[in-house]
Amino acid sequence: MNILIAGAGGIGGYFGGRLMEKGQEVTFLVRDKRKHQLEKTGLVIESPHGNYTGKPSLITKNEPTQPFDAIVITTKAYHLEEVIKDIQPFADESTLILPLLNGIAHMDPLIETFGDNVIGGLCFIETTLNEEGHVIQTSPIHDLVYGERDGSQSERISALKDAFEGANANFTLSEKIMQDMWHKYSFITAMSGITTLMRSPVGPTVHIPAAKHTLERLLNEISAVMKAIDAPIADGLPEMQMAKMQEMKEEMKSSMLRDMEKGLETETSHLQGWLLEKGAEKGIDTPILEAAFAHVKIYESLQS
Ligand SMILES: NC(=O)C1=CN([C@@H]2O[C@H](COP(=O)(O)OP(=O)(O)OC[C@H]3O[C@@H](n4cnc5c(N)ncnc54)[C@H](OP(=O)(O)O)[C@@H]3O)[C@@H](O)[C@H]2O)C=CC1
Numbered sequence: 001m002n003i004l005i006a007g008a009g010g011i012g013g014y015f016g017g018r019l020m021e022k023g024q025e026v027t028f029l030v031r032d033k034r035k036h037q038l039e040k041t042g043l044v045i046e047s048p049h050g051n052y053t054g055k056p057s058l059i060t061k062n063e064p065t066q067p068f069d070a071i072v073i074t075t076k077a078y079h080l081e082e083v084i085k086d087i088q089p090f091a092d093e094s095t096l097i098l099p100l101l102n103g104i105a106h107m108d109p110l111i112e113t114f115g116d117n118v119i120g121g122l123c124f125i126e127t128t129l130n131e132e133g134h135v136i137q138t139s140p141i142h143d144l145v146y147g148e149r150d151g152s153q154s155e156r157i158s159a160l161k162d163a164f165e166g167a168n169a170n171f172t173l174s175e176k177i178m179q180d181m182w183h184k185y186s187f188i189t190a191m192s193g194i195t196t197l198m199r200s201p202v203g204p205t206v207h208i209p210a211a212k213h214t215l216e217r218l219l220n221e222i223s224a225v226m227k228a229i230d231a232p233i234a235d236g237l238p239e240m241q242m243a244k245m246q247e248m249k250e251e252m253k254s255s256m257l258r259d260m261e262k263g264l265e266t267e268t269s270h271l272q273g274w275l276l277e278k279g280a281e282k283g284i285d286t287p288i289l290e291a292a293f294a295h296v297k298i299y300e301s302l303q304s
């Protein structure tokens, strides 16, 4: 299977690199700056699971090539519109499209463009690029979950499973990927919301009583909105997510907080903002979600 990874940042560089390491045919769709960096340094992963350096196969938009069997989208949400345009020449009627972005709002535009070729996907990992462009993994979790949106065990998903098998990361085929995606969406909206609002790694947000109480209210607001829009979430989701956050390494940060620390744009419109709009449409009061969103929006306005 011939796989195109669109984006070679924190998650694209990591999972794409792990596939390269096992000998899987992988090409990265990159823009000029990242291309020059990767040509100079190679793709470098620094990880608790073992470091890796390899010479990646790189392509930029408009370069002629054969269509790929699968395209994994690993850009930030604010680059989605551009990347949808850029990958179209690399897809044909059977190319699988696997998005790994946090959130849900990216699914509609992808399905509008690529139809049933879009499958579901998400990842749990903590990676970032350092100044040299190396992929730095800061905690051991490296899980990628994917599956057909209707949960079926199709031939095409089995082919993707074969391509992923044996790589040095946990690639898991799920029969309930849409629920998994909504659950990850609830988790990341709360975790990025509370860690940016408190400008703190996860530990203090689950231990200091006032912060924990704020987080509980945020988790409840998120689940209330999701239920109101008939998202396929499990009962008891706020408690499940709180338990998950309490089990995390105390120093773990959300990628949104790391982006703020680097002075970068964030995905708050895609995560907190989208859910806030849905809550408003359903008349649900979401004061903590709104405060988390407002906080990051103010940061963004001061950056520009
Ligand atoms: N990092 C993490 O720990 C986690 C991130 N996520 C989610 O994964 C997604 C990606 O995050 P992350 O990997 O951190 O982001 P990064 O910013 O590290 O990487 C995204 C990459 O996409 C590239 N890109 C953007 N547009 C294009 C394009 N049109 N063509 C080719 N490349 C493009 C950017 O390249 P350029 O250098 O040219 O701008 C950048 O290198 C987000 O939705 C995030 O929420 C999920 C779990 C964990």
Ligand SMILES: CC(C)(CO)C(=O)C(=O)O
Pocket (backbone or CB within 6 Å): 102, 123, 124, 125, 126, 188, 191, 253, 254, 255, 256
């Ligand atoms: C919380 C974490 C690190 C888990 O994958 C994440 O998704 C993010 O920060 O974007």
